[in-house]
Structures are given as C-alpha cells and as structure tokens.
Amino acid sequence: MLKELIARLRQGYRTIPYPQGEPVLPDRFRGRPELSPAADEAVCRAAAAACPMGAVTVEAGRPALDMGRCLFCADCPADGLVRFSREHRLAAWSREDLRVRIPQPAPAPPPADGRLRLFRRSLKLRQVSAGGCNACEADVNVLSTIVFDLGRFGIQMVASPRHADGLLVTGPVPENMRLALEKTYLAVPPPRIVIAVGACAVSGGPYRGHPEVHGGSGGIVPVDLFIPGCPPHPLTILDGLLRLVARESRRDA
Amino acid sequence: MSESGLLRLRCGEVVDRAAVPRFSVETFRAEVLQAVAGGARVAALFGAPAPGGAVRLTAVLAHEEEGGLSVGTADAAERYPALTPDCPQAHWFEREIAEQWGLVPEGHPWLKPIRFHRSFRPGRDAWGRGGEDPILPSVTDFYRVEGEEIHEVAVGPVHAGVIEPGHFRFQCHGERVLHLEISLGFQHRGVEQGLPGGPLPGSIHLMETLAGDTSIGHATAYCQALEALSASPPPARAEAVRGIALELERLANHTGDLGALAGDVGYLPTAAYCGRLRGDFLNMTALLCGSRFGRGLVRPGGVAFDLEPARAAELSERLERTFTDTAGAVNLLWESSSVLARFEETGLVPRETAESLGLVGVAARASGLTRDVRFDFPGGIYRLAHIPVSTWQSGDVFARAYVRWLEIQRSVEFLRDQLAALPTGTLRGEVGRLAADRLVVSLVEGWRGEICHVALTDAEGRFERYKVVDPSFHNWMGLAMALRDQEISDFPLCNKSFNLSYCGHDL
Numbered sequence: 074m075l076k077e078l079i080a081r082l083r084q085g086y087r088t089i090p091y092p093q094g095e096p097v098l099p100d101r102f103r104g105r106p107e108l109s110p111a112a113d114e115a116v117c118r119a120a121a122a123a124c125p126m127g128a129v130t131v132e133a134g135r136p137a138l139d140m141g142r143c144l145f146c147a148d149c150p151a152d153g154l155v156r157f158s159r160e161h162r163l164a165a166w167s168r169e170d171l172r173v174r175i176p177q178p179a180p181a182p183p184p185a186d187g188r189l190r191l192f193r194r195s196l197k198l199r200q201v202s203a204g205g206c207n208a209c210e211a212d213v214n215v216l217s218t219i220v221f222d223l224g225r226f227g228i229q230m231v232a233s234p235r236h237a238d239g240l241l242v243t244g245p246v247p248e249n250m251r252l253a254l255e256k257t258y259l260a261v262p263p264p265r266i267v268i269a270v271g272a273c274a275v276s277g278g279p280y281r282g283h284p285e286v287h288g289g290s291g292g293i294v295p296v297d298l299f300i301p302g303c304p305p306h307p308l309t310i311l312d313g314l315l316r317l318v319a320r321e322s323r324r325d326a
Numbered sequence: 327m328s329e330s331g332l333l334r335l336r337c338g339e340v341v342d343r344a345a346v347p348r349f350s351v352e353t354f355r356a357e358v359l360q361a362v363a364g365g366a367r368v369a370a371l372f373g374a375p376a377p378g379g380a381v382r383l384t385a386v387l388a389h390e391e392e393g394g395l396s397v398g399t400a401d402a403a404e405r406y407p408a409l410t411p412d413c414p415q416a417h418w419f420e421r422e423i424a425e426q427w428g429l430v431p432e433g434h435p436w437l438k439p440i441r442f443h444r445s446f447r448p449g450r451d452a453w454g455r456g457g458e459d460p461i462l463p464s465v466t467d468f469y470r471v472e473g474e475e476i477h478e479v480a481v482g483p484v485h486a487g488v489i490e491p492g493h494f495r496f497q498c499h500g501e502r503v504l505h506l507e508i509s510l511g512f513q514h515r516g517v518e519q520g521l522p523g524g525p526l527p528g529s530i531h532l533m534e535t536l537a538g539d540t541s542i543g544h545a546t547a548y549c550q551a552l553e554a555l556s557a558s559p560p561p562a563r564a565e566a567v568r569g570i571a572l573e574l575e576r577l578a579n580h581t582g583d584l585g586a587l588a589g590d591v592g593y594l595p596t597a598a599y600c601g602r603l604r605g606d607f608l609n610m611t612a613l614l615c616g617s618r619f620g621r622g623l624v625r626p627g628g629v630a631f632d633l634e635p636a637r638a639a640e641l642s643e644r645l646e647r648t649f650t651d652t653a654g655a656v657n658l659l660w661e662s663s664s665v666l667a668r669f670e671e672t673g674l675v676p677r678e679t680a681e682s683l684g685l686v687g688v689a690a691r692a693s694g695l696t697r698d699v700r701f702d703f704p705g706g707i708y709r710l711a712h713i714p715v716s717t718w719q720s721g722d723v724f725a726r727a728y729v730r731w732l733e734i735q736r737s738v739e740f741l742r743d744q745l746a747a748l749p750t751g752t753l754r755g756e757v758g759r760l761a762a763d764r765l766v767v768s769l770v771e772g773w774r775g776e777i778c779h780v781a782l783t784d785a786e787g788r789f790e791r792y793k794v795v796d797p798s799f800h801n802w803m804g805l806a807m808a809l810r811d812q813e814i815s816d817f818p819l820c821n822k823s824f825n826l827s828y829c830g831h832d833l
Contacts, residue, residue, distance in 0.1 A: 101612070107794040148630060155575040186764045201491075202489065206535040210488050213488050218602055220605055247514050280534055283516040304538070
C-alpha cells in the first residue's frame with residue numbers, strides 16, 4: 074500500500090483545466106483550415122484537382138474546403154490557398170457548416186427540439202466503431218483518462234445502448250456494420266442524439282467511394298453533431314461534446 | 327531433404343517477377359511444406375491475378391535464422407490442394423485466398439469466410455454463392471460443442487467499450503471455455519481493392535488508416551516498398567526519424583496496453599497513470615509532426631518533418647520525464663501479488679502452439695520465440711542500431727505484459743541513442759517511377775508484430791497487386807487458442823493481452 078501511495082504522490086495532479094485557460098497544442102498542430110482570399114481561380118482549381126480527398130472545390134470561381142473530407146494532412150497540395158490555423162474547435166451542427174468558404178455564412182444553431190435541455194446535466198453515450206481505424210476510438214477513449222476527466226462534465230461512455238442518450242459513431246460504416254449500427258441506434262431510447270466523429274464518420278474519409286462502405290454515418294442514422302479531423306484532436310472532440318451539454322469552450326482564444 | 331526450388335531474396339530486395347519460380351500446385355505445396363519443416367515461417371500467402379482468369383498463388387517465407395526470405399508461385403483456376411492440414415500457419419491465409427479469389431483450397435479443414443465480402447473474381451465463389459445471394463457478416467457455420475450442459479455465449483459485433491467490432495462465440499461448460507471462435511470482417515473497407523493501379527496520391531492515406539494505431543508502421547512498410555521499387559533509398563536522417571517515430575508508436579501502445587491490463591484486473595493506480603502516460607507518448611509524436619498518430623510524417627522518399635536540435639532536445643527531455651513516470655506506474659504491477667495472481671498462468675499459449683500457428687510480435691516473444699523483424703530482417707535505421715529481442719518463456723498474460731515492459735525499456739534506450747546522434751543531411755528524396763514487373767517484400771516490426779507488405783508491379787510499373795499482412799492476421803488464432811480451458815470471465819484480460827487490430831485484419 075505504501076508503494077501505491079508513494080507512486081500516487083509522484084504521479085501528481087494531471088487533469089487539465091479545459092475549457093478554462095489556453096489549451097496546450099503542439100506547434101505543428103493543424104487546426105481549422107483558412108482560405109486565402111487572395112488566391113486566384115487558377116490556384117484554387119489546381120488545389121481542387123490535386124487534393125486526393127476531394128476536399129477542395131471551386132464553385133462560381135470561389136473556393137471551398139470541406140473539413141468533413143479534409144484529413145488535415147501535412148502534404149496539403151492547396152499551397153497558396155489553404156493555411157491551417159491553430160483553432161481546435163471544429164464541431165458543427167450541420168454538415169454544410171463544415172465547409173469553409175469566403176465569406177463564411179453564419180453556422181446553424183443547435184437543434185431547438187428540447188433534447189439538449191434534457192441532456193444538459195447528464196449525457197450518456199454509446200460509442201459505435203463502424204470501420205473506424207482505432208485512432209478516433211483512441212482519442213475518444215482518452216477523454217475518460219485523468220487528463221481530460223470527461224466525467225466532471227456529466228458525460229460518460231456507457232456499455233449498453235439501452236443506458237445511453239445517444240451514439241458517438243466513428244468510421245465510414247462498412248456494409249458489414251450497417252445493420253449493427255442501425256440496431257444499436259434503435260436500441261437507444263428516444264429522444265436520442267448522434268455524433269459523427271472523424272472524417273470517415275462524416276464523409277467516408279479516405280474510404281469515400283469504396284463500394285464496401287457507406288461514405289459515413291449520415292446516410293444510416295440522423296447525425297446531429299459533426300466533429301471533423303483524421304482523427305480529431307481529443308480537445309476537438311471534447312469541445313464538440315461540451316456543446317451538447319451547453320458548455321461553451323473558451324471563445325476568445 | 328531435396329534442394330529448395332524457391333527463390334531466395336532479402337527483405338526490400340526487388341526481383342523480376344519472371345525470375346520467381348512458378349510450380350505446379352502440387353510442387354508449390356511440397357516446396358512450402360518443406361521450407362516450413364526446415365524452420366521457415368509463412369509471412370504471406372496470397373493470390374494475384376494470373377493470365378486467363380486464373381489466380382497466381384504466391385508464398386513468402388521468412389527464414390529467421392538466416393535473415394532471408396524465399397518466394398514461389400503457382401497458378402490455379404478453381405482449386406488447389408490445401409496446405410493447412412500439414413501447415414496450420416496457412417489456415418487463415420487459405421481462407422482469405424478462398425474468399426478473395428473464389429479459389430478452393432481442397433482439404434482445408436475449416437473453410438469459412440474471414441471477412442464476408444464478394445470475391446475479387448466476379449462469378450467465382452468458393453462456397454458456390456450466386457451474385458444475388460446476400461453475404462452477411464458472421465453468418466456462417468460456427469463450430470459447436472454438443473452436450474446437455476454445454477452453452478454458447480455470443481458477443482459482438484458491438485462491444486461494451488470504445489472498441490472496434492468483431493464477433494466472438496464461446497462454447498462453454500459452466501464457466502470453462504472449451505472453444506472460442508472469432509469471426510471478423512465488420513471493419514472491411516476495401517483497402518486492398520483500392521490499391522491496384524497505384525500508387526495513387528490517396529494510397530498513403532489508406533496505409534495510415536488501415537490500422538490507425540499503427541500509422542507509422544504501415545506507412546513505413548509502404549514507403550520502403552515504393553523506395554525499393556524506384557531504387558531511391560531515403561536519406562539517413564529520414565531513416566532515423568522513422569525509427570524514432572516507430573518506437574514512439576510502440577511506447578504509446580505498450581504503455582496503454584499495460585494500463586488496460588491493470589484495469590482489467592481491477593488494479594486502478596497503474597490503469598489511471600498509464601492512461602495519461604500513453605497520451606504523453608502520443609503527444610511526443612505530435613511534437614514531431616502535429617499528429618498524435620504520426621499522420622503525415624512518413625512519406626515516400628523520406629519524412630515530411632524535421633527533428634531540429636531544439637525539438638530533439640525537447641523530445642529527449644519529455645522522454646526522460648515520461649519514462650520515469652512510466653517505470654513508477656508499471657513496476658507497481660510486478661510488486662502487487664493480486665495482479666500477478668491474475669496475470670500468471672492465464673491465457674497460456676505454449677511455445678509449440680505459437681510456433682505452429684506462426685504467431686508474431688509480442689505474442690510470439692511471450693511464448694519464448696526469438697522473432698523480431700528489427701533483429702531478424704533489419705531495415706532502415708535498425709541496420710545500424712540493434713535492439714535486443716525481448717522474450718519471456720511462460721506464454722501467459724504475465725509474459726505478454728512483461729515483454730511489453732522489457733520492450734518499453736529497450737525502445738527508450740534506442741531513442742536516447744538516436745536523439746543524441748541524429749544523422750545530418752536531407753529529409754526526403756524523390757521517388758521516381760516504379761520498376762515494371764517486379765516483386766518486393768517490405769517488413770517492419772510494428773508494435774503488435776511483423777507488418778508484411780508485398781508489392782507486385784505490372785508492365786507499366788503500377789501496382790497489379792498490393793498485399794498487406796497486419797500482425798493481427800497471424801495472431802487472432804493465437805487468442806482463440808489462449809482461451810481454451812480458461813474461464814470465460816478471463817476473456818477481456820486475455821483479449822487485452824493480445825490487443826489485436828480488427829481493422830488491420832479486416833482491411
């Protein structure tokens with residue numbers, strides 16, 4: 074017992090103050106992409122042609138970047154058009170709001186049907202990995218460690234969909250997981266919410282277009298909150314979850 | 327014993343596909359069996375398109391004692407004599423061949439699908455299913471034990487945790503597990519189907535996400551294959567950075583696994599500390615490239631990010647701090663009799679079983695096998711910096727935990743050496759066109775074990791077939807065997823001690 078106590082003292086206090094204070098992110102962190110208004114149409118079209126994920130598009134001469142498809146990869150071919158900022162708060166209430174545009178339209182508000190009011194003090198989520206590569210899963214799991222301590226916000230991952238208020242879905246949803254995802258969704262007692270975490274769950278990610286997958290969870294279950302990234306940083310996921318319990322992450326960062 | 331007709335080659339050596347011997351299916355079988363009897367291990371056994379709509383079987387054998395590989399092929403259209411009855415290592419590979427190519431390995435004792443998808447050859451199906459017949463995951467003949475007091479427990483695909491999907495069927499007598507059958511395929515996303523015709527700009531992203539906790543391992547295996555095929559070796563500095571990232575990946579996952587094992591026996595101090603420490607190791611990878619999983623770091627030709635002196639110093643400083651805390655957290659396990667009582671003699675895989683199943687990685691080394699790509703087939707930085715192989719003899723959960731701890735210590739020593747003396751020079755070279763009609767085998771010791779990629783190029787220098795063998799592909803059967811005669815309540819503990827990849831298997 075003494076050894077455990079000494080180890081406990083040595084390990085120290087590790088819970089981060091998030092959402093208070095400045096989050097610690099690596100200097101090479103790639104957050105919300107920003108589009109350069111100065112980029113001419115040729116640059117935009119070249120970027121659109123080069124992005125293997127099809128994240129960059131040009132409509133009526135104006136560029137758009139779909140964060141739902143973007144892998145935030147380090148070899149972004151959209152040089153001169155895209156710059157990754159340090160903004161980690163990326164979650165959106167509508168799929169459309171993941172599209173970065175010039176100018177950026179006002180984002181959709183949270184659903185107004187009273188569900189969020191219901192979940193504000195206690196939110197239980199069932200995670201379903203539907204073709205997730207274990208990176209999104211790992212960075213959801215990490216939220217339950219002492220560093221993030223998800224429980225302090227009243228949010229908990231539960232073992233049974235019967236005990237859950239909603240689903241947190243990762244992966245592009247292979248055909249082989251479609252039925253399991255549908256059944257798990259139906260096993261959650263309504264009213265319920267669905268959160269899509271990661272490029273795969275939002276759009277299919279690198280597997281978009283593969284006949285073996287459904288291109289994300291949106292076509293199978295009704296998604297309420299979209300959290301992009303490949304995988305999203307744990308703080309990006311936490312920021313998204315906090316919106317469900319009506320806690321705002323720091324806005325003035 | 328007669329002389330082997332297989333072609334000998336080294337890991338990363340490019341050979342002309344015309345030089346790879348093509349046998350009759352009978353001779354192919356005899357050649358592979360003879361090599362395995364002589365101590366070789368099946369690293370890969372797969373099908374590829376052959377002229378006239380046939381399938382070209384290719385076997386890649388690993389000769390660990392000699393540090394070399396051998397390959398041989400045979401063409402078959404509808405059926406060939408199965409190797410599995412005389413070579414249990416081939417079991418899962420031959421089920422994969424049957425499913426992917428509609429080619430029947432005759433005499434296979436357990437011929438069932440492993441991923442539940444249609445074959446790559448339209449109209450060919452090893453089970454005679456038509457194009458309209460539905461193929462549903464885990465809808466297959468499960469092995470059943472009959473008897474009045476026997477009961478069956480079915481678990482999954484959706485499990486009670488933040489974990490990937492798979493289906494497990496236990497045949498139990500009371501608490502005792504007589505047999506466990508593992509049925510996967512829920513994560514099948516068509517990785518291998520997306521690679522022929524490449525390399526495409528998106529191919530690297532499939533590599534980084536085919537088993538997302540092994541992004542560095544698979545991306546490195548892929549890049550090594552491309553670099554070999556285009557005769558453009560990466561600069562020394564890039565090889566060092568890749569090695570550093572690979573060992574950081576190992577440290578993060580091994581530390582996380584030790585914490586999870588502690589959690590599964592209800593020993594919460596180590597579980598809590600290692601949960602945090604795993605993240606600290608992931609954050610070191612993020613220090614290197616911005617991504618906790620190393621996405622974007624390893625690229626054909628080298629690496630995309632440098633480890634400048636200040637960054638290397640910061641990494642060294644964090645490594646020492648985190649390692650000290652990890653030692654404090656992990657050593658509690660070995661000093662706690664309640665933990666040891668649960669770890670020891672649970673989930674036994676005897677050495678002979680590990681050898682006959684062809685297990686790799688931690689699972690193999692915990693059963694006493696000296697098997698490690700970094701030692702047997704060193705490539706990249708491991709040619710210059712040797713890491714001793716960590717083994718333990720007991721083959722139980724304890725051994726699989728303890729080997730992880732040994733490896734953590736050796737990875738830290740490797741990182742100290744590398745960070746102190748990074749080679750100078752460039753980070754990335756150009757990768758040109760791939761040579762046409764070539765074969766190359768690329769091996770990497772990922773944190774779970776041997777990652778084997780085999781690339782076959784066509785006359786245009788594009789991938790005709792790109793085979794991926796994740797270490798989990800070898801090891802799922804090891805988990806099934808570890809559960810024999812165990813209590814079903816020990817399944818989570820045994821499962822965690824292997825911690826295999828579902829998506830790496832399902833591809």
